Amino acid sequence: MLSENSPVSSPRIVIIGGGVAGALVAIQLLKRSAPGTVLTLVERTPPVGRGVAYGTNSCAHLLNVPVERMGAFPEAPGDFLRWVGERLGRPRFPAAVAPGDFLPRCIFGEYIAYLLTEARQRADPGIAFTVRTGEVVDLSERSTGDGARVYFADETELVADRVILAIGNLPGEYPVRSGRQVYRSWRYVHVPWQPGAIERIAPDADVLIAGQGLSAADIVLELADQGHRGRIFCLSRRGLRHKPHVPGGVYRDFLAGETAPITLLALFRRIRREVRAAAAGGVSWEGVIDAIRPHSHRLWQALDWRERARFLRHVRPYWEIHRHRLAPETDRRLSALEASGQASFLAGRFVHLEETPDGLRVTYRRRDAAADEFLHVAKLINCTGPRSDYSKYQHPLLVNLLARGLIDHDPLALGVSALPTGQVLRYRGGPIPWFYTLGAPLKGVLWESTAVPEIRRQAVVVADELLGAESGAA
Ligand SMILES: Cc1cc2nc3c(=O)[nH]c(=O)nc-3n(C[C@H](O)[C@H](O)[C@H](O)COP(=O)(O)OP(=O)(O)OC[C@H]3O[C@@H](n4cnc5c(N)ncnc54)[C@H](O)[C@@H]3O)c2cc1C
Known part of the structure; x- marks a missing residue:
């Protein structure tokens, strides 16, 4: 060998x-x-x-x-x-x-x-x-x-x-198991980056996007740019949108030379302390998050697999939206579409999908709601993020x-x-x-x-x- x-x-x-x-x-x-x-x-x-x-x-x-x-x-x-x-x-x-x-x-x-x-x-x-x-x-x-x-x-x-x-x-996971035959329909798009993902949508029809991450932002803006007039819904479990970049200043390399914490609790206590210190000095939390980046591999490797699993369970969605931020212009346009009522960012989960003669009937349950709700859309585009x-x-x-x-x-x-x-x-x-x-x-x-x-x-x-x-x- x-x-x-x-x-x-x-x-x-x-x-x-x-x-x-x-x-x-x-x-x-x-x-x-x-x-x-x-x-x-x-x-x-x-x-x-x-x-x-x-x-x-x-x-x-x-x-x-x-x-x-x-x-x-x-x-x-x-x-x-x-x-x-x-x-x-x-x-x-x-x-x-x-x-x-x-x-x-x-x-x-x-x-x-x-x-x-x-x-x-x-x-x-x-x-x-x-x-x-x-x-x-x-x-x-x-x-x-x-x-x-x-x-x-x-x-x-x-x-x-x-x-x-x-x-x-x-490519991402399928949004829900119930009603899986819909995944064979042209009205369902599994990979949002494929050519034709937003084709064959009437300008006044409603569209549903599974997920609210960076690919979802792409699709919303692409629809707006092609003159779409119908409503655009984005549904994700927590309804969290990525934060925009803001000119918050550069923060000092506060982790340089420090031993990486071995528990998630210690790590986040350390970060919170630094965010407070930064704020006192007029620097926003974005500067602190950016200062962590060069140390991220070292910090991750200092955690054992149990602590990493804890991170995935409790921190991941919040980390993603703070760490992977949107271009300010992208955020501004998404907020304007939301304010106009054309785009809605919903927190909830898919319950069932069904194809009808003229679209898709989507059953979903809002977070903390007791009853299901329904949407009727021309197309469902899966932007749930990579599996x-x-x-x-x-x-x-x-x-x-x-x-x-x-x-x-x-x-x-x-x-x-x-x-x-x-x-x-x-x-x-x-x-x-x-x-x-x-x-x-x-x-x-x-x-x-x-x-x-x-x-x-x-x-x-x-x-x-x-x-x-x-x-x-x-
Ligand atoms: C919408 C979006 C926006 C992003 N924006 C940014 C950004 O602004 N800044 C940033 O730093 N990062 C950004 N990223 C992160 C991005 O993933 C990385 O920057 C980078 O593109 C990843 O490159 P890659 O080569 O690893 O993967 P990919 O770009 O996915 O390339 C992998 C390639 O491998 C090919 N391939 C796969 N399997 C096979 C096979 N079996 N045989 C032959 N070819 C194969 C695929 O066709 C593909 O072209 C973004 C990601 C997405 C999805």
Whole structure:
């Protein structure tokens, strides 16, 4: 068997998934691999570098992180701001840009695609780089234990010495079990990012969105932009909407040098104390939350699985809405739609779904209400947020990886079992020397693992690990 991280002289590296995570790790490898390396980036829905979040064409879909923090490299978070500054006034680009601006997400997709092309042009000519369109459905470990065969849906295959799983988030759960035949109807949209999600809706018809997170905000604004006049309902269990970014000031790095608390109670006491101190100094809670971000992996890892489970049960929904904040413009538009009565954000749960000749009849129960209520809508769009339990998602790749014992879910089923450096752990076993992951699959290990500031760091760490260098970026 291959010993951990044994160098391969002319490695064949396959990256599965060409979203931001796959593209950023490809860029790192193009910069630093030795001649002879054969690098393949596989994406089932090109173009690469955009994925779900940045593949949107709607300029109403704004980044939820200011431009100054969206750079593709951990050592240069302002790189995106610089890049945009060099393109002001071009189609889709703003006429001017300030560090705290929230730009359309499609511009960020263009930035990543540009960086990938540039890295490709600058790479050592001895590195062979291919972008391959295709869907990976299986991996089998070579009998020597030093790599894998990568199988595609079109029945072709590749041999790899190293594989990086960069498949992003899984689609969400179904909103309710009762009335499941509705899920076969065109009136139900399971994946909100798919083209056509808001097509075939009469302008005056009512629409229901399951969830109130960032994807729900996208859909509401897209409907408004296409002149929708009917009512738009968003239903989620707690009815919590993401908070907007406010100019609250930057807060000091209060956790630097501190030992991370080992209980949730101690952690949140510490945060509350700091929020009070910040307020006394005129800094809002947003500054404190942002100051936690660089320490989030360390804080998560200091908690044992019981404490992490407690976090999921009691804190998660509140953490999400405070930590992943909306662009102020997005929030302003949502609030205006709510004030006009067109958009309603409801707290409650789905009870039953039924298709009628002209729509969907949705039975739901408001939080703390004793009786069911009903909505009649033209379409139901599922924006409940990504599911994380890899053992329940029936994509052939994940089913096969589980069956072969090449992945396992972490104890809370938030992602796959892996080391913090991205090396995947075998089912009830140790690290697989040729297999790495980054982004959403590392959520159980790192918690904050799906946004660009975390992914750009992970891309460096995975490249370091894979190229056998010491990582200073974790
Ligand atoms: C609506 C929305 C808005 C967001 N806004 C921001 C933001 O403003 N700032 C921020 O930092 N983060 C934001 N995020 C977080 C976002 O998830 C990350 O920034 C980033 O896009 C994740 O990239 P990824 O490559 O890990 O996943 P993805 O973008 O999901 O890419 C994974 C890719 O893998 C491909 N793939 C999957 N399985 C296979 C297979 N078997 N074979 C071949 N290809 C496969 C998919 O087609 C996909 O293109 C947002 C997320 C969403 C959903």
